[in-house]
Amino acid sequence: MEKLKIAGGEPLKGSVTISGAKNSAVALIPATILAESSVVIEGLPDISDVHILKDLLEEVGGKVDFQNGEMHVQPENMISMPLPNGKVKKLRASYYLMGAMLGRFKKAVIGLPGGCHLGPRPIDQHIKGFEALGAQVTNEQGAIYLRAEELKGARIYLDVVSVGATINIMLAAVLAKGRTVIENAAKEPEIVDVATLLTSMGARIKGAGTDVIRIDGVEKLHGCRHTIIPDRIEAGTYMIIGAAAGKEVLIDNVIPLHMESLIAKLRETGVHVETSNDQIWIVGGQKELKPVDVKTLVYPGFPTDLQQPFTSFLTKANGTSVVTDTIYSARFKHIDELRRMGANIKVEGRSAIVSGSANLQGAKVKASDLRAGAALVTAGLMADGITEVTGLEHIDRGYSDLEKKLTNMGASIWREKMSAHEIEQVENS
Numbered sequence: 001m002e003k004l005k006i007a008g009g010e011p012l013k014g015s016v017t018i019s020g021a022k023n024s025a026v027a028l029i030p031a032t033i034l035a036e037s038s039v040v041i042e043g044l045p046d047i048s049d050v051h052i053l054k055d056l057l058e059e060v061g062g063k064v065d066f067q068n069g070e071m072h073v074q075p076e077n078m079i080s081m082p083l084p085n086g087k088v089k090k091l092r093a094s095y096y097l098m099g100a101m102l103g104r105f106k107k108a109v110i111g112l113p114g115g116c117h118l119g120p121r122p123i124d125q126h127i128k129g130f131e132a133l134g135a136q137v138t139n140e141q142g143a144i145y146l147r148a149e150e151l152k153g154a155r156i157y158l159d160v161v162s163v164g165a166t167i168n169i170m171l172a173a174v175l176a177k178g179r180t181v182i183e184n185a186a187k188e189p190e191i192v193d194v195a196t197l198l199t200s201m202g203a204r205i206k207g208a209g210t211d212v213i214r215i216d217g218v219e220k221l222h223g224c225r226h227t228i229i230p231d232r233i234e235a236g237t238y239m240i241i242g243a244a245a246g247k248e249v250l251i252d253n254v255i256p257l258h259m260e261s262l263i264a265k266l267r268e269t270g271v272h273v274e275t276s277n278d279q280i281w282i283v284g285g286q287k288e289l290k291p292v293d294v295k296t297l298v299y300p301g302f303p304t305d306l307q308q309p310f311t312s313f314l315t316k317a318n319g320t321s322v323v324t325d326t327i328y329s330a331r332f333k334h335i336d337e338l339r340r341m342g343a344n345i346k347v348e349g350r351s352a353i354v355s356g357s358a359n360l361q362g363a364k365v366k367a368s369d370l371r372a373g374a375a376l377v378t379a380g381l382m383a384d385g386i387t388e389v390t391g392l393e394h395i396d397r398g399y400s401d402l403e404k405k406l407t408n409m410g411a412s413i414w415r416e417k418m419s420a421h422e423i424e425q426v427e428n429s
């Protein structure tokens with residue numbers, strides 16, 4: 001087991017190139033199950049979620065090659081192998097195997113997913129969608145059993161705007177008979193990316209990126225080549241780090257349109273942000289930053305996945321900020337750790353009240369989930385002294401080459417092996 005060590009306080013300067021989007025990658029890879037010939041996806045991030053999904057495709061009989069960010073999937077010999085346990089529990093997005101396998105084989109057995117613990121994360125809307133398409137769905141000992149004689153298009157209104165349910169229903173519906181209409185669909189860029197891949201495979205999808213998506217089922221889907229979109233959450237994390245601990249940071253390979261809510265909030269605090277076609281400049285180091293209130297919302301609102309690192313940044317503002325998470329009720333496990341570093345933050349219900357102008361100090365902290373990890377790395381770069389971050393298995397789910405990217409900008413950050421005593425201490429904490 002390893003820990004990250006950060007010697008904070010050095011102002012960062014330089015550029016960082018953003019990798020392919022985790023939340024697209026984890027849907028694009030299962031989507032390849034639906035094709036009858038080879039699919040190539042370019043620009044995938046080198047993160048553990050991607051490696052686990054590669055292993056899962058191989059478990060069901062796929063031939064997969066993954067090198068330099070390019071994945072070649074030969075789905076011809078795949079079978080509907082039950083996956084009730086094991087690797088499916090290690091990530092949230094294994095739920096996309098339900099939609100993809102149901103779509104291709106009309107049956108699937110998939111264990112309930114893992115992923116970040118952020119409060120309750122039900123999948124009732126996914127199941128509602130599968131049932132509307134004609135599947136029988138049961139939950140037996142923590143695994144979802146899906147079976148259909150045939151899938152027939154349906155009109156599905158999502159009671160909750162859900163990224164996962166929108167994509168999963170698209171996956172199940174592209175090979176169904178007739179028209180499916182998803183109403184109150186999520187509009188995240190990753191949904192458009194998955195629809196683009198499916199369309200290149202021969203699917204007929206209209207309206208992805210709006211709240212009504214229409215899918216006309218086709219008989220079969222073929223192979224294709226697809227380039228993934230850049231990760232707006234990774235980009236946002238480095239923008240926040242640039243604002244919190246940077247002098248001048250250039251974010252390369254980013255779609256500025258995807259970043260509008262964060263750009264607006266950073267500008268409100270007084271950080272200088274400039275954009276071009278596929279780059280964003282962040283000029284940090286302001287003497288006084290204004291406090292701001294932030295509420296997480298579905299896209300194009302402020303993303304919940306940036307709430308935690310943004311909270312670290314706000315400890316620097318000159319006054320009190322209120323950060324409210326309307327998507328997840330319990331996405332505040334990073335706060336106790338930030339307090340260890342000297343932050344003055346109270347949690348009231350779904351809000352974190354951040355009293356600013358704290359001088360953060362290095363400390364030993366533990367990442368409880370992926371973006372808590374990003375929040376602690378941000379805080380470590382801002383703090384005086386050495387910060388040690390454990391729980392790296394969470395960070396490795398979503399950030400490729402984190403230390404390398406930060407070191408290139410002048411950060412002092414490295415991994416060290418943990419002693420048996422340290423591992424025991426972390427496991428018992």
Ligand SMILES: CC(=O)N[C@H]1[C@@H](OP(=O)(O)OP(=O)(O)OC[C@H]2O[C@@H](n3ccc(=O)[nH]c3=O)[C@H](O)[C@@H]2O)O[C@H](CO)[C@@H](O)[C@@H]1O
Nearest residue numbers: 023092093120121122123124125126160161162163164327
């Ligand atoms: C792999 C992936 O893409 N993960 C992202 C995806 O997660 P995920 O797809 O799991 O998140 P959803 O958009 O589904 O969840 C949004 C909200 O709806 C609720 N809900 C969801 C489904 C359902 O059937 N019933 C229900 O009540 C959830 O508890 C949550 O409060 O979108 C989240 C919200 O932007 C992000 O934080 C995650 O990074």
Ligand SMILES: C=C(OP(=O)(O)O)C(=O)O
Nearest residue numbers: 092093115116305370371
């Ligand atoms: C919550 C996240 O991921 P997941 O849905 O994969 O757990 C995230 O990316 O911040």
